[in-house]
Amino acid sequence: MSGQMREGHQGTGPGAITPDGCAVELYTRLAVGSEPDIIEAAVPTGASILELGSGAGRVTHSLVKRGFAVTAVDESPEMLAQIKGARRTVRSPIETLELDEDFDVVMLASYLVHTGENEVRDGLLRTCRRHVKDDGCVLIQREGLDWHTRVPRERVDPAGYTVRIASSEPVGDGVNSVHAEYIFPDARWTQTFRTRPLTKEDFEGHLGRAGLAVEAYLTDDGTWVRARPVR
Numbered sequence: 001m002s003g004q005m006r007e008g009h010q011g012t013g014p015g016a017i018t019p020d021g022c023a024v025e026l027y028t029r030l031a032v033g034s035e036p037d038i039i040e041a042a043v044p045t046g047a048s049i050l051e052l053g054s055g056a057g058r059v060t061h062s063l064v065k066r067g068f069a070v071t072a073v074d075e076s077p078e079m080l081a082q083i084k085g086a087r088r089t090v091r092s093p094i095e096t097l098e099l100d101e102d103f104d105v106v107m108l109a110s111y112l113v114h115t116g117e118n119e120v121r122d123g124l125l126r127t128c129r130r131h132v133k134d135d136g137c138v139l140i141q142r143e144g145l146d147w148h149t150r151v152p153r154e155r156v157d158p159a160g161y162t163v164r165i166a167s168s169e170p171v172g173d174g175v176n177s178v179h180a181e182y183i184f185p186d187a188r189w190t191q192t193f194r195t196r197p198l199t200k201e202d203f204e205g206h207l208g209r210a211g212l213a214v215e216a217y218l219t220d221d222g223t224w225v226r227a228r229p230v231r
């Protein structure tokens with residue numbers, strides 16, 4: 001494991017597990033979906049991208065193939081060791097990241113903005129603001145509206161594995177504990193993690209406090225957002 005587990009987060013299954021409960025081998029196996037298409041359509045060709053919480057490069061690798069210059073940040077060295085072709089990999093907590101470079105695009109995907117703790121969320125968003133060019137943009141991936149009510153649910157990926165969101169239970173103060181299962185023919189992983197559902201107003205309020213404002217909701221389900229620095 002890389003460091004101490006975050007409170008309320010847990011992971012089971014083969015190989016290294018990150019502090020937020022993600023299994024490194026699992027993330028090398030999960031297929032990329034529509035994320036690179038959404039990102040490519042939302043940003044300038046060949047943009048410099050700072051990808052926060054890149055994991056094992058599931059999305060990074062597609063972005064690199066499409067000609068983007070990606071700097072990948074993660075607190076897990078085991079995750080970063082899987083990344084190929086990035087301009088740079090940086091091991092750091094997102095909240096305290098201080099690079100001496102600004103980027104055309106900063107990406108905070110994988111629902112990281114829903115962290116249970118409001119101060120951590122504000123820290124993540126301030127990092128986005130600190131590293132984006134004045135004329136650049138920040139791409140954020142939010143949870144879908146029915147994410148916590150449509151449980152249990154499962155999806156069989158064409159690659160031959162099943163992702164099952166088994167439960168989402170309130171644990172107090174507006175935070176939920178989600179239990180996810182990933183079932184492959186030869187291995188099984190689980191992740192339990194804490195997440196805070198955010199209304200559109202909550203979400204936009206947190207952005208505003210970090211000096212960012214929504215420019216556009218990029219997908220019909222409102223999960224992908226492009227924000228701009230507020231001057």
Ligand SMILES: C[S@@+](CC[C@H](N)C(=O)[O-])C[C@H]1O[C@@H](n2cnc3c(N)ncnc32)[C@H](O)[C@@H]1O
Nearest residue numbers: 018053054055058074075076079092093094110
């Ligand atoms: C759910 S995985 C997603 C990885 C990748 N974005 C993807 O879509 O495949 C979340 C990743 O974010 C990293 N992470 C979570 N919170 C972090 C933080 N506060 N600072 C740095 N890395 C973080 C974890 O180590 C993990 O690799």
